[in-house]
Amino acid sequence: MSSDRISNIVILTGAGISAESGLATFRGADGLWEGHRVEDVATPDAYRRDPALVHAFYDARRARLGSVEPNAAHEALARLDTEWPGDLLLVTQNVDDLHERAGSKRLLHMHGELTKGWCLACDERFDWAGPMGEGASCPSCAAVGRVRPDIVWFGEMPYDMERIDEALRRCDLFVSIGTSGAVYPAAGFVQTARYCGARALEMNLEPSLGSYMFDESRTGRAGELVPAWVDEILRQA
Numbered sequence: 001m002s003s004d005r006i007s008n009i010v011i012l013t014g015a016g017i018s019a020e021s022g023l024a025t026f027r028g029a030d031g032l033w034e035g036h037r038v039e040d041v042a043t044p045d046a047y048r049r050d051p052a053l054v055h056a057f058y059d060a061r062r063a064r065l066g067s068v069e070p071n072a073a074h075e076a077l078a079r080l081d082t083e084w085p086g087d088l089l090l091v092t093q094n095v096d097d098l099h100e101r102a103g104s105k106r107l108l109h110m111h112g113e114l115t116k117g118w119c120l121a122c123d124e125r126f127d128w129a130g131p132m133g134e135g136a137s138c139p140s141c142a143a144v145g146r147v148r149p150d151i152v153w154f155g156e157m158p159y160d161m162e163r164i165d166e167a168l169r170r171c172d173l174f175v176s177i178g179t180s181g182a183v184y185p186a187a188g189f190v191q192t193a194r195y196c197g198a199r200a201l202e203m204n205l206e207p208s209l210g211s212y213m214f215d216e217s218r219t220g221r222a223g224e225l226v227p228a229w230v231d232e233i234l235r236q237a
């Protein structure tokens with residue numbers, strides 16, 4: 001894809017970009033997410049019904065971050081962030097911290113972060129390391145048992161939507177990496193960007209559900225496709 005007149009780039013990433021680091025994607029062949037149905041661990045209802053199960057699930061995922069590293073795709077996007085002279089916004093659906101550990105700065109976590117907690121008593125959000133569990137106490141107001149993972153669950157509003165929408169409307173190039181296109185609003189970003197005149201490129205292991213909406217679709221592993229694309233676009237910058 002040529003970089004003619006490209007100044008503003010918006011990049012959307014999903015679980016596929018972290019797969020080569022060893023983190024499971026969501027929509028495996030068995031339809032389960034690390035052995036659980038999504039409704040049992042990733043909805044406000046699930047949390048009300050069985051907070052211990054939901055905490056155990058996210059505590060395990062937070063612990064797992066300690067044994068994985070950013071891969072070549074995260075590193076290439078961090079390099080692009082440093083070297084790209086125009087506007088750039090990386091929007092990730094991922095709750096892992098691999099983009100920031102690779103060095104990306106112009107980054108939004110639209111579905112929240114495993115490394116943050118949210119106190120339902122005082123509404124503060126804060127960094128969180130280690131297990132949270134049901135009895136966690138809030139570092140801000142000291143309330144006990146009111147801290148939940150700062151993760152956007154199904155039925156909740158993703159973060160930073162206004163800022164993302166504004167960037168999509170202004171971008172010249174929209175790039176989607178490692179996402180199945182099954183979850184809205186992220187799955188609709190390509191439509192907004194294209195409607196407002198951007199070109200759109202997808203990189204995924206297989207064509208996503210919304211593949212037909214992109215100008216170009218590259219299939220393969222993010223760890224190979226993304227560094228090659230970053231080289232290509234920086235060469236033309």
Ligand code: OAD
Nearest residue numbers: 014015016019025026027093178179180183204205221222
């Ligand atoms: P999915 O698991 O739905 O999709 C991951 C995509 O990555 C699939 O299309 C895979 O083919 C592709 N993939 C796998 N390995 C890859 C690799 N090495 N290189 C490139 N692509 C690869 O994950 P998401 O689309 O991120 O939401 O899921 C979106 C949201 O659904 C998540 O953020 C989460 C989930 O429920 C919340 O938790 C709110």
